[in-house]
Amino acid sequence: MTIIAAKDLVIPLARAGGRANWLYLPALLVAAVMGLPLLYLGVRALSAGPAIWTWLGRVQTLHLLLRSLGLALAVTFSAIMLAVPLAWLVTRSDLMGRRFWAMVLPLPLVIPSYVGAYLYVSLLSPHGVIPSLLSTWLPLAKWPSIYGFGGAWWVLTLMTYPYVYMSVRAVLSMSDRALEEAARSLGYSPWAVFWRVTLPLLRPALTSGGLLVALYVLRDFGAVSMLRYTTFTRAIYLHYQSSFDRSTAALLALVLVLVTVILLAVQQRLDRLKVAVVAHTPRPSPPVRLGKWQVPALVLVLIVVGLALAVPVGGLIYWLVRGVRVGETLGSLAVPLLNSALAAGLAALVTVVAALPLAILAVRQAGRLSRALVGWSHLGFAVPGVVIALALVFFGANFTPALYQTLTLLIVAYMILFLPQALGVLQAALRLVRRNLEEAAASLGHSPGQVFWRVTLPLITPGLTSAAGLVCLTTLKELPATLLLAPPGFPTLATRVWGAVSEAFFARAAWPALILVGLSSLSMLWFHHNPYTRNEPTS
Amino acid sequence: MIRLFQRLLFTLMTITLAGCSALSTAQSTPNAGHVVVYSGRSENLVAPVFAQFTQATGVRVEVRYGSTAELAATLLEEGRSSPADIFYAQDPGGLGAVTAAGLLAPLPDDLLSPVAPHFRAEDGTWVGVSGRARVVVYNTKRLRPEDLPQDLRGFTDPRWRGKIGWAPTNASFQAMVTAMRKMWGEDETRAWLLGIQANQPVVFEGNAPIVAAVGNGEIEIGFVNHYYLYRFLREQGETFPARNYFMNNGGPDSLILVSGIGRLTSGKNPENALKLIRFLLSPVAQQYFASQTYEYPVIAGVNPERGLPPLDSLTSAVINLEQLADLQGTLDLLHATGILP
Numbered sequence: 115m116t117i118i119a120a121k122d123l124v125i126p127l128a129r130a131g132g133r134a135n136w137l138y139l140p141a142l143l144v145a146a147v148m149g150l151p152l153l154y155l156g157v158r159a160l161s162a163g164p165a166i167w168t169w170l171g172r173v174q175t176l177h178l179l180l181r182s183l184g185l186a187l188a189v190t191f192s193a194i195m196l197a198v199p200l201a202w203l204v205t206r207s208d209l210m211g212r213r214f215w216a217m218v219l220p221l222p223l224v225i226p227s228y229v230g231a232y233l234y235v236s237l238l239s240p241h242g243v244i245p246s247l248l249s250t251w252l253p254l255a256k257w258p259s260i261y262g263f264g265g266a267w268w269v270l271t272l273m274t275y276p277y278v279y280m281s282v283r284a285v286l287s288m289s290d291r292a293l294e295e296a297a298r299s300l301g302y303s304p305w306a307v308f309w310r311v312t313l314p315l316l317r318p319a320l321t322s323g324g325l326l327v328a329l330y331v332l333r334d335f336g337a338v339s340m341l342r343y344t345t346f347t348r349a350i351y352l353h354y355q356s357s358f359d360r361s362t363a364a365l366l367a368l369v370l371v372l373v374t375v376i377l378l379a380v381q382q383r384l385d386r387l388k389v390a391v392v393a394h395t396p397r398p399s400p401p402v403r404l405g406k407w408q409v410p411a412l413v414l415v416l417i418v419v420g421l422a423l424a425v426p427v428g429g430l431i432y433w434l435v436r437g438v439r440v441g442e443t444l445g446s447l448a449v450p451l452l453n454s455a456l457a458a459g460l461a462a463l464v465t466v467v468a469a470l471p472l473a474i475l476a477v478r479q480a481g482r483l484s485r486a487l488v489g490w491s492h493l494g495f496a497v498p499g500v501v502i503a504l505a506l507v508f509f510g511a512n513f514t515p516a517l518y519q520t521l522t523l524l525i526v527a528y529m530i531l532f533l534p535q536a537l538g539v540l541q542a543a544l545r546l547v548r549r550n551l552e553e554a555a556a557s558l559g560h561s562p563g564q565v566f567w568r569v570t571l572p573l574i575t576p577g578l579t580s581a582a583g584l585v586c587l588t589t590l591k592e593l594p595a596t597l598l599l600a601p602p603g604f605p606t607l608a609t610r611v612w613g614a615v616s617e618a619f620f621a622r623a624a625w626p627a628l629i630l631v632g633l634s635s636l637s638m639l640w641f642h643h644n645p646y647t648r649n650e651p652t653s
Numbered sequence: 654m655i656r657l658f659q660r661l662l663f664t665l666m667t668i669t670l671a672g673c674s675a676l677s678t679a680q681s682t683p684n685a686g687h688v689v690v691y692s693g694r695s696e697n698l699v700a701p702v703f704a705q706f707t708q709a710t711g712v713r714v715e716v717r718y719g720s721t722a723e724l725a726a727t728l729l730e731e732g733r734s735s736p737a738d739i740f741y742a743q744d745p746g747g748l749g750a751v752t753a754a755g756l757l758a759p760l761p762d763d764l765l766s767p768v769a770p771h772f773r774a775e776d777g778t779w780v781g782v783s784g785r786a787r788v789v790v791y792n793t794k795r796l797r798p799e800d801l802p803q804d805l806r807g808f809t810d811p812r813w814r815g816k817i818g819w820a821p822t823n824a825s826f827q828a829m830v831t832a833m834r835k836m837w838g839e840d841e842t843r844a845w846l847l848g849i850q851a852n853q854p855v856v857f858e859g860n861a862p863i864v865a866a867v868g869n870g871e872i873e874i875g876f877v878n879h880y881y882l883y884r885f886l887r888e889q890g891e892t893f894p895a896r897n898y899f900m901n902n903g904g905p906d907s908l909i910l911v912s913g914i915g916r917l918t919s920g921k922n923p924e925n926a927l928k929l930i931r932f933l934l935s936p937v938a939q940q941y942f943a944s945q946t947y948e949y950p951v952i953a954g955v956n957p958e959r960g961l962p963p964l965d966s967l968t969s970a971v972i973n974l975e976q977l978a979d980l981q982g983t984l985d986l987l988h989a990t991g992i993l994p
Contacts, residue, residue, distance in 0.1 A: 239869075240871060241870045340862075436888065507727050518734075519736060598723065603716070610696075616861075618861035
């Protein structure tokens, strides 16, 4: 099996109707907006006195940074190990009920990390619900502690593996199986085909998904604080929380930006060793028969879905039932539900449209500038959400008062927060589009615009929907920007959940949280219905 | 492809229409005007009281809910361009930061005078709305009240090793440490902090998880504000095995803290802002806090409920809340002792 190097296949878009240089205009505009938080961080950090610089030199600061990085790397590794087999099973195998699992597997992404961690703690902590139930049958002298590195590691893995899963699934459901079939026909075992053909194809998806996981862990506050693992981001929060000290917080956030630069360099380096980028128009082909592996595969999927989704959802139902039984009433959630759907739908649309020019340039006109633009757009992703929200508060209130606290600015905030998620998936998808199809269309007299609309866009639809789904899910649970930037009187499901959990009203938190999970399932159902998955043969 | 776009367009239109109609119903016709509140107190606790205010006066209340710290930071970023009329904070720390930036206007005397001087700012820029006592919450299956020491210093005894829960990042806890520094002195406070630290306390992010952990037996006692317990009792029934222990010794361990409210100088609805503050200090609203959020009223004539010991029966710490403003000293101490990272 030979793997064709990407560069041999790449024929510059120039031949297919000219370089799309005009795309730099929207791309630069988007990049300028993405730079706002960085500008704010710079302004704040510089406006501080010299005393705060001693913070950077403290041993504890370095120690915290190492703790954060260690957790980020561990979670990234385990998320990839979990996501790749899952994505392969639901796209390539005859796993029982795979279309259902495909829809359910990304859902843990929607459970807000402060709620998820709270539930894991209340269910699994040494004196939590599950150990006390099990202790009658399984009298362990010492139940393993959920607190510290171990707990944070596995809770965050369960919450973030969907980032890798989504991008891998998009690539697997798009990329042509001809290569794999050829490898099979040459006598390779399915295992060898996976290692030597499928996995190299996945490389861009793995590095971009893995990057998202690492950056998510770096900026997470809710889960690590519940699980009592102190990280760098917790230190940033403490500066806001205790001393309202925005300057030190900004300086520390800039350290996270620096870490992001390093991680991006690593990612782009791994990415540059790219291999076969071959895709025909996907066509139906028979799934790999699992045979005796059917049961173990199902068990794996069941365990992941059980731990990542059923445990938190079960916990929410438990809260709800317990509260209702002692007379807690459940109010109507029509307005928060509509607000959440509206904000998430618009955010998904705007973010994907904004990411598209950047993604096309990065893939089709790979060069220093396009790479720099993509990297630049990621810089804010490791910064805790509250910092981004405050940056937009600063610019919005002082420079665009007409837009401040309107839906428009809120959607811009979501775009800044979640554009990197869409970018990774879109790039991975675009790399699979075979150039000669576009060239053929161009040679038949189509303008570049028509080529894009009638050939490229349909080919990357799974990527588009995956990206939109990812943005939608994460927008639904987003908190700091929603709280600070939403129009007045714009409650969402996430703000309702947060308002109740933070004050220990568990039953009142459970109700909107369950609706949130339900709404996300619906959005997954919608995003999952795209032409290709629909045409796939069912097992 | 076309079908996909049709579907996308249709869904988007439906969502937009639904969203718009939701927005328009939320905005009723303004006649008595409106007032914009940034509330660091949870919607679950204060929305009903805002609704009562609107019903009584016709003034619409637009509320932005968030954590007190984040809203304080927001107000500082917005500066004079802030749309807010009122900042309603969970603890005086946030109000202090906004006052220090010169963003709060002094309140008129008739609003301040019904509230005891140690429950409001000396310069009159904010006033307390409801009080909470610092207490020790204990597990009733493991401990009886007689087992508990008379004062927080007793918890440095090795007998409490691994059995204590605390939340060093919590604003109320930090206020208590500030009070300790003022009443016990720096050295004794440091000794106490190190003494508790030596007992390997379990660290929590807030009061509610401490009460939950005392209830399930993970820890035996915790340093908290009094009212969280009653939420647990309401949701989980009276069998929930935790109760409050009031130190009642006049020291920093029996501190009474307040939530507070202030008016922003830049606010565009000063009249309505004052109306709202006046309403929150009225017997109706104070009664609501007593019976629904289980807090202490701050005006005379309204009594606490749920069997709470009345304020005047508590020999609470006589410390001016203004003296608690020295938060930075407390934070430095918490960092120096390694309790905060």
